[in-house]
Amino acid sequence: MLIGNPLNSSELAFPVLECIHILAFAFSVGTAAIVDLRLIGIGMTDQSPSDLWKDTSLWTLLGLIVVVFSGLLLFSSDPDNYYLNYAFLLKMACLLLAVVHNYTAVRKAASGAATPANGRLVGSVALFFWACVVFGGIFIGFLNSTLDSRRV
Amino acid sequence: MILEFAQWLQATALFTGLRGSAYLYPVVLSLHMVIIAFFGGMVLLTNLRLLGLSMSRYPAGAMLERFRLPKRYALIAMLVLGFLLFGCKAEEYYYNVWFRAKLILLLLIGVNYLIFRGSIYNNTAALDRAVPSSAKLAAALSLILWAGVVCAGRGIGYIEPPLDKIHAGLHSAPHAALYSRSGVRRLV
Numbered sequence: 043m044l045i046g047n048p049l050n051s052s053e054l055a056f057p058v059l060e061c062i063h064i065l066a067f068a069f070s071v072g073t074a075a076i077v078d079l080r081l082i083g084i085g086m087t088d089q090s091p092s093d094l095w096k097d098t099s100l101w102t103l104l105g106l107i108v109v110v111f112s113g114l115l116l117f118s119s120d121p122d123n124y125y126l127n128y129a130f131l132l133k134m135a136c137l138l139l140a141v142v143h144n145y146t147a148v149r150k151a152a153s154g155a156a157t158p159a160n161g162r163l164v165g166s167v168a169l170f171f172w173a174c175v176v177f178g179g180i181f182i183g184f185l186n187s188t189l190d191s192r193r194v
Numbered sequence: 195m196i197l198e199f200a201q202w203l204q205a206t207a208l209f210t211g212l213r214g215s216a217y218l219y220p221v222v223l224s225l226h227m228v229i230i231a232f233f234g235g236m237v238l239l240t241n242l243r244l245l246g247l248s249m250s251r252y253p254a255g256a257m258l259e260r261f262r263l264p265k266r267y268a269l270i271a272m273l274v275l276g277f278l279l280f281g282c283k284a285e286e287y288y289y290n291v292w293f294r295a296k297l298i299l300l301l302l303i304g305v306n307y308l309i310f311r312g313s314i315y316n317n318t319a320a321l322d323r324a325v326p327s328s329a330k331l332a333a334a335l336s337l338i339l340w341a342g343v344v345c346a347g348r349g350i351g352y353i354e355p356p357l358d359k360i361h362a363g364l365h366s367a368p369h370a371a372l373y374s375r376s377g378v379r380r381l382v
Binding site for chain 2: 057060061064065067068069071072073074075076085086088089093097098100101172173176177179180181183184
């Protein structure tokens with residue numbers, strides 16, 4: 043490594059960031075999932091999707107901001123290793139799809155613009171994208187793991 | 195006795211197979227994390243409601259009632275998946291200080307629930323009228339403890355007790371193994 047990253051000079055920095063990343067992910071994806079499930083017709087069915095969107099969107103957004111920035115810091119600890127990891131690339135592609143989908147199709151469907159059938163499709167696709175992000179994140183550690191364990 | 199159980203458990207055909215499988219283990223771990231997201235969202239929203247920070251148009255008691263069953267299903271799924279992960283490396287986990295911390299935190303969450311069960315969690319009709327400050331305390335404790343469970347869970351992967359040395363009798367004090375750092379397998 044040519045440039046010293048303070049993250050790599052502390053043993054605690056990476057795991058602490060990981061905890062923040064996981065907590066923020068649980069909050070952002072979890073609150074988004076409540077809206078997605080509502081669109082499918084599960085869960086908070088006695089509330090309108092638009093009310094639910096209003097109640098959760100601030101927490102989803104806050105969580106997303108924290109999760110993305112902590113993720114960028116985690117990435118900065120070893121960028122080439124992540125870049126060469128297929129699970130990471132898959133995760134980034136799915137993350138982009140999930141976030142764009144959430145703020146276009148889900149937002150529109152939650153505002154009441156979608157038919158129930160459309161809402162179910164939009165909600166299911168959103169849950170699928172989020173799940174792919176999680177799977178991608180876990181598999182990062184299981185591909186290239188020999189490279190990882192040799193370095194740390 | 196617990197150690198013998200852990201050794202027996204991870205030697206069973208189920209866990210020997212799961213441990214040896216290149217893809218099944220990370221899939222179980224991923225599912226565990228997916229459920230954490232669902233569960234975390236519900237825990238966050240219900241506790242924020244008690245704290246008065248979200249879902250204000252929804253009565254607090256009704257909110258607890260609404261999420262009670264989904265939260266239980268998610269909890270059961272997390273526990274089952276967590277047990278599958280534990281069983282693969284039961285003996286290592288037995289020595290792992292973060293795993294022990296996680297169990298203690300889960301126990302404290304149970305205690306928190308039992309303490310406030312009568313006055314808050316099963317008293318939802320009263321919560322609809324007004325949220326007492328004790329409910330806010332319960333909500334804050336719940337958020338802090340669950341966050342602790344997540345962090346302790348991540349910590350488990352950072353410790354790798356030297357089982358070979360323990361088995362060879364080189365580690366006379368097994369508690370020293372609690373803190374042995376692993377060649378970290380970075381996730382996320």
